[in-house]
Amino acid sequence: MKRELGVCYYPEHWPEEIWAEDAARMAETGIAWVRIGEFAWSRMEPEPGAYDFDWLDRVIDTLGAAGLKVVLGTPTATPPRWMLTRHPDMLAVDAQGRARGFGSRRHYDFSHKGYREDCARIVTKLAERYGKTPHVAAWQTDNEYACHDTTLSYSPAALAGFREWLAQKYQSPQALNRAWGNVFWSMDYASFDEVGLPNLTVTEPNPAQVMDFRRFASDEVAAFNRVQTDILRRYTQAPLIHNYMGFETSFDHFAVGADLDVASWDSYPLGFLSARLVADEAHKGHFMRQGDPDLQAFHHDLYRAVGRGRWWVMEQQPGPVNWAPWNPAPLPGMARLWAWEAFAHGAEVVSYFRWRQAPFAQEQMHAGLLRPDSAPAPALAEAAQVAREIAELGEAAGCAPGDAAIVYDYESAWAWETQPQGRDFEYFRLVFAFYRGLRQLGFNIDILPPDAADLSAYKLVLVPGLATLSAPLESALASFKGVALIGPRSNAKTADFTIPVPLPPNLPGLDCTVARVESLPPKAGVPLAGGGSFLHWFEELEGSAEVLVRTDAGHPAVMAAGALRYLAGWPDAAAMLRLLSDAADAAGLAPEPLPEGLRRRDTTGHRVWVNYNLKPVRHDGREVAGCGVLIEPRAGAK
Numbered sequence: 001m002k003r004e005l006g007v008c009y010y011p012e013h014w015p016e017e018i019w020a021e022d023a024a025r026m027a028e029t030g031i032a033w034v035r036i037g038e039f040a041w042s043r044m045e046p047e048p049g050a051y052d053f054d055w056l057d058r059v060i061d062t063l064g065a066a067g068l069k070v071v072l073g074t075p076t077a078t079p080p081r082w083m084l085t086r087h088p089d090m091l092a093v094d095a096q097g098r099a100r101g102f103g104s105r106r107h108y109d110f111s112h113k114g115y116r117e118d119c120a121r122i123v124t125k126l127a128e129r130y131g132k133t134p135h136v137a138a139w140q141t142d143n144e145y146a147c148h149d150t151t152l153s154y155s156p157a158a159l160a161g162f163r164e165w166l167a168q169k170y171q172s173p174q175a176l177n178r179a180w181g182n183v184f185w186s187m188d189y190a191s192f193d194e195v196g197l198p199n200l201t202v203t204e205p206n207p208a209q210v211m212d213f214r215r216f217a218s219d220e221v222a223a224f225n226r227v228q229t230d231i232l233r234r235y236t237q238a239p240l241i242h243n244y245m246g247f248e249t250s251f252d253h254f255a256v257g258a259d260l261d262v263a264s265w266d267s268y269p270l271g272f273l274s275a276r277l278v279a280d281e282a283h284k285g286h287f288m289r290q291g292d293p294d295l296q297a298f299h300h301d302l303y304r305a306v307g308r309g310r311w312w313v314m315e316q317q318p319g320p321v322n323w324a325p326w327n328p329a330p331l332p333g334m335a336r337l338w339a340w341e342a343f344a345h346g347a348e349v350v351s352y353f354r355w356r357q358a359p360f361a362q363e364q365m366h367a368g369l370l371r372p373d374s375a376p377a378p379a380l381a382e383a384a385q386v387a388r389e390i391a392e393l394g395e396a397a398g399c400a401p402g403d404a405a406i407v408y409d410y411e412s413a414w415a416w417e418t419q420p421q422g423r424d425f426e427y428f429r430l431v432f433a434f435y436r437g438l439r440q441l442g443f444n445i446d447i448l449p450p451d452a453a454d455l456s457a458y459k460l461v462l463v464p465g466l467a468t469l470s471a472p473l474e475s476a477l478a479s480f481k482g483v484a485l486i487g488p489r490s491n492a493k494t495a496d497f498t499i500p501v502p503l504p505p506n507l508p509g510l511d512c513t514v515a516r517v518e519s520l521p522p523k524a525g526v527p528l529a530g531g532g533s534f535l536h537w538f539e540e541l542e543g544s545a546e547v548l549v550r551t552d553a554g555h556p557a558v559m560a561a562g563a564l565r566y567l568a569g570w571p572d573a574a575a576m577l578r579l580l581s582d583a584a585d586a587a588g589l590a591p592e593p594l595p596e597g598l599r600r601r602d603t604t605g606h607r608v609w610v611n612y613n614l615k616p617v618r619h620d621g622r623e624v625a626g627c628g629v630l631i632e633p634r635a636g637a638k
């Protein structure tokens with residue numbers, strides 16, 4: 001495996017006279033890949049059916065002549081204005097019933113058949129023209145599915161698609177009524193044509209209907225992507241990639257990933273910290289110019305799973321972004337640290353977004369590797385440094401297998417959004433809290449899909465908040481030889497979104513039943529004997545399984561039998577470290593608590609330390625510079 005750098009480039013934004021110089025500077029910086037094209041539909045097809053690919057031919061030639069490899073993006077995230085004249089009803093509709101407008105991007109409905117056909121047409125044109133072009137060495141489909149809240153649409157096209165999807169799934173309205181529990185509130189349907197979308201209801205819609213709508217919408221994203229991959233496969237052998245977005249749970253990435261060769265994601269550590277991370281102000285303040293020390297790693301591990309081992313960072317933040325509430329500049333060293341952290345987690349390519357800052361339009365305040373005047377921005381030298389270091393280190397064998405694994409499931413995110421029961425019960429946040437705990441204890445982590453059928457590579461497996469255990473996972477757990485920490489709220493719903501009887505968690509060999517659940521307002525907690533508390537959520541457990549940990553009040557907090565441990569709440573940071581250390585000890589792993597902000601990931605040959613703090617950190621006889629990276633050969637590694 002190689003490690004390479006890339007950059008996102010918009011030749012259509014710049015005069016042709018500077019393309020060759022840009023390409024030469026990219027190559028000089030040590031960049032190997034250039035992603036182009038993903039927003040350029042209006043220049044590829046200025047009028048319906050009138051194509052202009054000459055400029056793109058010249059761009060690809062120019063980049064290729066400089067020794068650069070091209071990732072060609074399909075432009076379907078930005079349909080040109082004429083497309084709306086052709087399909088006035090192609091815009092997605094929000095939950096309030098308002099069509100979204102033209103004038104930015106992602107203004108399309110995944111379910112609109114006419115738009116899908118036009119996408120198939122432009123992708124076919126591109127594939128015919130560039131499918132065998134040697135310089136086009138990878139393809140990206142669309143751009144960031146779901147970004148700007150675009151997965152769900154309450155349009156006539158979505159309604160028609162949803163009804164068809166339901167008819168396929170249930171075959172009869174009676175079966176649908178039974179599955180959804182439509183006897184409740186007289187919601188029975190006599191035909192699929194009576195079923196509506198779950199918006200604009202007087203009070204909350206039936207959660208089973210919402211879940212099916214979420215599944216349908218997720219399937220639509222996968223189907224939309226598959227139209228493109230099916231075409232591209234006919235014309236090219238190059239790997240097909242999509243660039244997913246951080247924090248995005250609205251569609252099943254594993255399902256989309258199944259049609260692609262490589263997963264990639266767009267990593268904006270400072271934007272995410274400011275805009276998306278739920279954390280206290282002290283934490284956000286400490287890491288505001290570095291990013292959260294676990295958030296990038298979480299996504300790296302997730303997308304390695306989505307890509308079945310093959311993954312990239314397609315967009316790497318180089319300087320201040322424009323879209324978060326606050327947009328600080330990264331500290332010197334971070335544009336290098338982020339890249340090395342990605343490589344440590346097995347990234348094949350880290351591609352900075354973007355080459356040159358655009359002085360016009362929406363993202364004019366977004367940094368690039370170059371300033372708008374073409375002078376170097378600070379990240380350019382850091383990218384060049386990474387390129388030199390990659391060359392010095394030589395071929396990479398990939399990241400080491402995880403010590404521990406966490407199961408991650410998109411449907412569970414929808415389940416707990418549909419029925420949170422407590423305002424802050426958010427699936428991503430729950431899983432991320434467990435992930436952070438494992439990282440703080442120094443472990444290498446793998447993320448597993450919800451239908452993981454083989455856990456035998458791991459000593460420790462975590463299954464937090466998994467709404468419905470899949471049959472393969474259930475049988476893998478039944479024969480698991482390590483320690484599995486399951487819960488809270490795991491196996492708490494059937495596939496039809498009802499409470500299962502026997503009551504949850506109903507795990508093989510573990511006599512432990514959730515008798516009652518409660519959600520807790522902020523700052524309220526259930527203290528645990530021995531320190532730490534449960535926050536947000538607590539379950540009263542009964543049964544004869546061994547009680548490993550109790551609450552202060554004497555209720556079971558963790559119950560266990562054999563390999564399985566069930567956890568009755570959402571541990572705070574202190575409880576998390578204690579419970580995970582105990583589980584790791586029992587699993588025969590050696591937890592090594594790391595100082596704040598210092599993290600590590602093993603590759604097959606090296607141990608890569610990253611220090612997210614401004615100041616140097618000493619740990620176990622070594623010092624890692626502030627915002628620094630330390631790459632050590634791994635003892636005993638080949």
Ligand code: GAL
Nearest residue numbers: 143144147266268321353366
């Ligand atoms: C990403 C997107 C890019 C650009 C970037 C700005 O979400 O894919 O096109 O908008 O954000 O940070």
